[in-house]
Structures are given as structure tokens and as C-alpha cells.
Amino acid sequence: MTSHDIREKFINFFKERGHVQIPSSSLIPSGDVTTLFTGSGMQPLIKYLLGEKHSGGQRLTNSQKSFRAEDIDEVGDNRHTTFFEMLGNWSLGDYFKQEQLRWFFEFLTNEVKLDPNKLYVTVFDGDEENNIPRDTESVSIWQELFKGVEIEAKVVELVTEARGGEVGMRGGRIFYYNAKKNWWSRAGIPAKMPAHEPGGPDSEVFYEFTSVEHNPSFGVHCHPNCDCGRFMEIGNSVFMEYIKNEDGTFSKLAQQNVDFGGGLERITAASQDDPDIFNTDILKPLIDAIRKEAKTSNIHSERIVADHVRASIFLISDGVIPSNKERGYLLRRLIRRAVTHGQYLIGLPQGFLSTTIDTLIASYADVYPELVTNKNLIKEVFTKEQSAFEKTYHNGIKTFENIARDNHTISGEDAFALLATHGFPIELTEELAKHAGKTVDRIKFQEEIERHKEISKAGQEKKFGGHGLILDTGELKASTPEEVQKVTRLHTATHLMQQALRDVLGNSVHQMGSDITPERTRFDFSFDRKVTQEEIKKVENRVNEIVNKDLPMQHKEMKKEEAEKTGALFFFGEKYPETVKVYFAGNTLEDAYSKEFCGGPHVTHTGEVGKFKILKEEASSAGVRRLRATVE
Ligand code: SER
Secondary structure, eight states, X not given: OOHHHHHHHHHHHHHHTXXXXXXXXXXXXXXXXXXXXXOSTTGGGHHHXXXXXXXXXXXXXXXXXXXXXXXXXXXXXXXXXXXXXXXXXXXSSSOOHXXXXXXXHHIXXXXXXXXXXXXXXXXXXXXXXXXXXXXXXXXXXXXXXXXXXXXXXXXXXXXXXXXXXXXXXXXXXXXXXXXXXXXXXXXXXXXXXXXXXXXXXXXXXXXXXXXXXXXXXXXXXXXXXXXXXXXXXXXXXXXXXXXXXXXXXXXXXXXXXXXXXXXXXXXXXXXXXXXXXXXXXXXXXXXXXXXXXXXXXXHHHHHHHHHHHHHXXXXXHTTOOOOSSHHHHHHHHHHHXXXXXXXXXXXXXXXXXXXXXXXXXXXXXXXXXXXXXXXXXXXXXXXXHHHHHHHHHHHHHHHHHHHHHHOSEEOHHHHHHHHHHHOOOHHHHHHHHHHTTOEEOHHHHHHHHHHHHHHHHHHHHHHTTTOOXXXXXXXXXXXXXHHXXXXXXXXXXXXXXXXXXXXXXXXXXXXXXXXXXXXXXXEEEEOSSOOOHHHHHHHHHHHHHHHHHTOBEEEEEEEHHHHHHTTOBOOTTOOOOSEEEEEEESSSSTTOSEXXXXXXXXXXXXGXXXXXXXXXXXXXXTTEEEEEEEXX
């Protein structure tokens, strides 16, 4: 079956069972500051899992675009990708384990027609420390389901992966594992979850590729969670019914939810009984095109190129632009890494990657029409980044080879020069170094980055005779004393505005960027819809209220971890030094109105800010709003 067939069958299967299909959300999460990208279908649904009513009702289904940056180094084997589609169905306090496990089993065996003899399942063993019981109910349900297809399902307690490697399958069909494998929350295991985070035990289904022999370098024996490739996880039913409390204990949520996610490409691979997801309908033509043009064959690099080009077009389509920060930096890394693997390691011609975009978009046109709408933008952004890097890349590789020939360790200075002069992201230099059997001095590299930031700031101060004012961005924003004063007032106003936005619109508001000139402050923040006039008025009033209170604006210097604990806001993804300043408006840090990691400068009392006014509200990019405001 093709991925198109499976996507369609899945959605229809759940629609027939009373589910409403919801569209895929953007890869840029709106209202979720815990991750940079949407990495699973449940992320956009958090508030509904916590009890808010969804307009689609209590049963939902979709195929969600997902991107997991943390998997970038795994790409190259036969089953990991950074971008993937996750098939999902959800019960928002409606059905629970019984229906969920039966439906998924029916879908796999009746619709996808997988041989049930090749299916193995895992369940949660419990967590004594947190008083969460083992999931015996799911075990009974699975036993019944397998019995229905005449399979005697023996239960094996592996609990830890290490034990799995020691004892192996032992004729089992259902396996107990601990929280590391069978508990799901956005933050991972119960101990890692912050307060107010929901999570729950899960039950995963694995498909066995009998053509793959167990590789003992992964453990003496094979077991479902072994990484040798014989077993592949194809779906995960999370029974989301817990929430972590402030004191670290767990309580039951008011409703019992199901959060199911299954990798579309993986289920497709299982339907073909071929463990290589790059042999499925969407990725195969891309791999073939790469092979046709490449001078050398290297399956690892071919897969990296294919994955990274596909991920890039989806990211660009959702509004990510290559840059040196956060999401933009990830996109830049993907494109530059694809160019390097493509040209350096397998000898693809210059400019080749962007020629695959049309075919890729065509194969997704019916499912993700936004790719078609944004086609020109995608091609333009991708090609621009590709060509820019191609220009400097050859000399960069030469420089790299020269350094690597004579040194075992690439120094911080050299790694910095490769970045500054040739545009090599540090991760790329590290990868090339690893490939050549060398290492990179990452600590010195970081020091170089800091040192150069200082130098460029100092340079600008000199140029403007020492009157200038430089904000965190390192750019000169004001050069006369009047301008300095105005920018400083606007800077404090921006802090108050961020807190006021969170008061009025909720804590999904998170800074995405800011820019202050003597005329105005411009502030970008995550929010998934237009802000109403009424809300704008509320924000303005709130800021002016704090201005009128004339609270002292102070700062404290402290260790980063300590500063994080104070609840001070910070710019997600920004690398902060070990010691940071927290600026706060209030008499004490504890009860301050606003707290933020910041380098200053600020007014000494909020009263100096003056009358605050919002000038304009507009969209900045998908899921990001932009406000302009000034002070009188
Ligand atoms: N949230 C779970 C996962 O990502 C199931 O959707 O695996």
C-alpha cells in the first residue's frame, strides 16, 4: 500500500467511528512554548486534553505534519526522519483503553492487512515512586484481541531495555517495560515532567521484519525495543489521564483521554514488509533521483539529503526562514547539511537539490495544498540559501581539509572561522570532523562566539563616540542622548507589554522577536489569531496602570538555573551565559509585575515610561503576531 492509501484508510476508519477530521496544524506551534516545532499530533490539542471543549467534539482524527529536531543525528538509518506525518486519533474524555486498542488492532489487521503474527505490543509496568500502577487492563485487552485471531499472547516482564537484551523474547507477545519506554508526556518520564504537565501510560505496537536478523551489537538477544531494526514501532496509544502537581505528586485528570499517534511512513513500510521507509511511495522517487545524479553511492548520505530537503520545504511553507536563531537556524542547518552530504560525500551537481522540490510538492499536493500555494516562496527561499552556501562551501571544505590533515582537534578559532567565513554551522564542522576521525573544541568555539559579540559591540560604541545605546541585539539603536532616553523608556515598556499580553491573552504568549528604535517598539509573539481591539485596549490599560504605580525597575544578577526558577521570562532558544541579569518591575523580585532575563538598560521607575500606546497589530508569520507601540 502507498502512504496515500494508508492515510486515507486511517482517517476514514476513524470517521466511521464517530471522529471528526481536523486539519494538520502548522509545524510552528502556536500557544506552546515548550518546543520549537510541532513534534506530534497531540501538541496542538493540549488544552483540550486538559478539559477545554473542542468545537469538533470529543472524537478527533487527523494526519499531523511533525518535525523532531532531536532526531537529526539519527537520520541515515532506514527508519528515522526529522519530518514525518503522524496519524492520530483522540478521545477527549470519551472512549478509553478498550475501544482504542481494539480499533487500532482492527485497523492494522483488517485495513492494512498486516499479519497479526508479526505484531508485538508493549505496556506500562508501573512507577512505584510516583504511585502509578502497572497497566494490567491493557494486557487483558491485548490478550483478548490476540485470542480473537488465534494467537496465545504470552506476557513477558522485560521492564528495562537492558534486561530485554539479556533475556530476549521468551516466546512473548505482550511485554512490560518501565516508564522510560511506556510512559508519554511532552517532557518524557514522570520525573522530568514540570508541574501542570499531563501524561500517561502508553501501549506501543511493533511490527516484526522477519527478514532482518538480530544484530548482537545491540544486545545479546532481540526484543521489541531493541534498536537492531528487526522490530519497528508503528503506533502508540497514550492513555492520558494524569497530571503532575506542584508538589511533584501525580493526580488523575478530570477526564480520561486517548492520544494515539502512528508514523505514516512506518505503517506504510510495514504494509510492504520492507523495513526501509525510504522505499515508500513519497521518499523512493526522491532517493531514485538522488542516486541517478550522484557520483558515489552512500545510502546514509542519500537518506540525509532526501530527509532534509523534504523537511526544509515543509518548514519554509509554514513560515520558517533560514537565520542564525532558533527555527531559522535549524532550517539553515538542514539545507547546509544536505548540500554538504549531497556534493561533498556523494558528488551531486550544484543546484541539484532545489530541482527535486517540484516532484516532492506534487506528491503532497492533495494532502497539503499549502505546499502548492507556497511553491514559489519555498523554491525561492530554499534556492537562495542553497546557492549562498554553495558559493562559500568549496573553500570551506578546502580549509577544513587543511586543518584536519594536520590536527587531531579542530580548534575553537578554526571552527569559528569556518562559521564566520564559510557559513559552516558548528554541528556540520563536528560531523565532518567525526567523519575524518577528529574532534572539535566546542568550548573554545563558544568562547570565540562570545568574544566576537563583545568586539562588535565595542566597535559600534567607538564609532558613535560613546553616546550610543546598544540593546541586547548588539545593534546600535540610538546615538543622541534624547534617542537613548526614548529607547530606554520603550525598552521598559516592552517588558511591561509582554506581561500585559500574557495577562490578557494567556501564557501561550511568548516573545518571538523584538526591535526598538526611538520611534517605536516592535514586538513579535506567539499567538494563533488576531488580537481584538478590545484586547488591545486591555493591554494598553494594564501597561498604563503599572506605569502609574511608578514601581521601581531593578535588576539582580544570578546563576542561570536560579534565574529560571524565579519564573522570569526569557527568549526561547537563545543561548544565555552562566550568569544572567533578571530585570523586574516591583519592590521585590518575588512579587514583581514583570521579570525577564535582560541586559538592560531600563528606566529606574516605571513612571518614567510615560503614556503607553499600541499603534498597530498584524500577522508576522504563521502563529506569530506583531505589535508596534510607542510612549508619549
Ligand atoms: N503523543 C504520542 C506520541 O507522540 C502519541 O500521539 O508518540
